[in-house]
Amino acid sequence: MIDASSPLKAKRALQALLESDGKYRSVIAAMTEGILLLDMDGIIMGCNPSAERILGIPREMIQDRDFPELGCRFFREDGSAFPDRNQPPTVTLNTGNPCRNVVMGLQKPEGGLTWVRVDSEVLSNPENRMPFAIMVSFSDISESRKQREKLEQSYNAMRELSFRLQHVREAERTSIAREIHDELGSLLTSVKFDLSWAVEKSGNRAEFDGVFQGLDAAIRSVKKICTALRPSILDDLGLFAALEWQAGEFSKKTGIRCRVDAGSSEPAVPQDVATGIFRIFQETLTNIARHAEAVNVLVKFDVSNEDISLVVTDDGKGIDLRATSKSLGILGMSERARALGGELSVRRASPSGTEVALSIPLERRASSRHP
Ligand SMILES: Nc1ncnc2c1ncn2[C@@H]1O[C@H](COP(=O)(O)OP(=O)(O)OP(=O)(O)O)[C@@H](O)[C@H]1O
Numbered sequence: 001m002i003d004a005s006s007p008l009k010a011k012r013a014l015q016a017l018l019e020s021d022g023k024y025r026s027v028i029a030a031m032t033e034g035i036l037l038l039d040m041d042g043i044i045m046g047c048n049p050s051a052e053r054i055l056g057i058p059r060e061m062i063q064d065r066d067f068p069e070l071g072c073r074f075f076r077e078d079g080s081a082f083p084d085r086n087q088p089p090t091v092t093l094n095t096g097n098p099c100r101n102v103v104m105g106l107q108k109p110e111g112g113l114t115w116v117r118v119d120s121e122v123l124s125n126p127e128n129r130m131p132f133a134i135m136v137s138f139s140d141i142s143e144s145r146k147q148r149e150k151l152e153q154s155y156n157a158m159r160e161l162s163f164r165l166q167h168v169r170e171a172e173r174t175s176i177a178r179e180i181h182d183e184l185g186s187l188l189t190s191v192k193f194d195l196s197w198a199v200e201k202s203g204n205r206a207e208f209d210g211v212f213q214g215l216d217a218a219i220r221s222v223k224k225i226c227t228a229l230r231p232s233i234l235d236d237l238g239l240f241a242a243l244e245w246q247a248g249e250f251s252k253k254t255g256i257r258c259r260v261d262a263g264s265s266e267p268a269v270p271q272d273v274a275t276g277i278f279r280i281f282q283e284t285l286t287n288i289a290r291h292a293e294a295v296n297v298l299v300k301f302d303v304s305n306e307d308i309s310l311v312v313t314d315d316g317k318g319i320d321l322r323a324t325s326k327s328l329g330i331l332g333m334s335e336r337a338r339a340l341g342g343e344l345s346v347r348r349a350s351p352s353g354t355e356v357a358l359s360i361p362l363e364r365r366a367s368s369r370h371p
């Protein structure tokens, strides 16, 4: 039985625990986790071989010392120093509370840096609940951190590539739209003009009606292709006009009512932001047409000096968020929002339907990427 009812008895109890033979001792010795046992004054009374290995300090330099005396320097994940008073053994010693999963960088006395995940807790006499020791356990997470960093690097590289591709795609769409409009559009218009003149001279207009109809259809088709590539209204009249126009087109095509609510004035919105929001809006409407079974859509667009917000709510069947994990549309919208320094949320609306909310801060965009 452990009796820890006085400091002396607590020390004896700890000593007895450390000296006890048998299976528990060999289990602790075989553990890959480092284990330190501290008395209630914070002095390290025992450790296992993994603690020696992870700390890079031999047992005789660990035992009978307190934590600061180990000569290690401890860091937080952000690289700042980990103050003694906030380290798990000290916190548990001072408060009696356990600490769980505390990540610390450990600069060993001879140099190398190891990352450890640390737990600490009080060991108490099960009968009278008197604490008699602090147990600190820690595992070396340096390798898994390295893997995580590599994974993050490749994720960031993919993200960078995706921003770049979006940017290139948008630039290409704009230039193809312009070329088709300027080259093909004006060629068709001038052919129509020349033909009208020649037909006028021949005095035989009726024979050419079919040709004129064909030419008009070709001109309309050129306009439609250019608009689908990049609506000129976005560059000429701004984002709000483009959203209203797109909402109107959507209603015409699908029969779903779409109301746009916006403030009276539209402050200048940077072109990359306008393009990003417009593309997200298009994708949101496409999703409504394809999946929502909605009758009404409400679009709220608001620009302040600090941020732009766009909330699109439909009254359809409501999104099943479990269905979104493997699809790319919403992921692409979120990435676009992120690229503009903002965020996108998609949720079920109340009482029914789906709400897509986009918010883009105008000021904090300096450090974000621009597609
Ligand atoms: N407004 C909505 N109402 C109901 N369900 C929706 C709505 N928007 C999206 N969803 C659901 O979320 C899923 C994911 O949408 P997402 O746009 O990511 O992919 P998708 O439209 O299926 O395919 P794509 O990659 O071509 O866009 C859809 O398959 C659909 O089940």
Ligand SMILES: [Mg+2]
Pocket (backbone or CB within 6 Å): 283, 286, 287, 329, 330
């Ligand atoms: Mg989609």
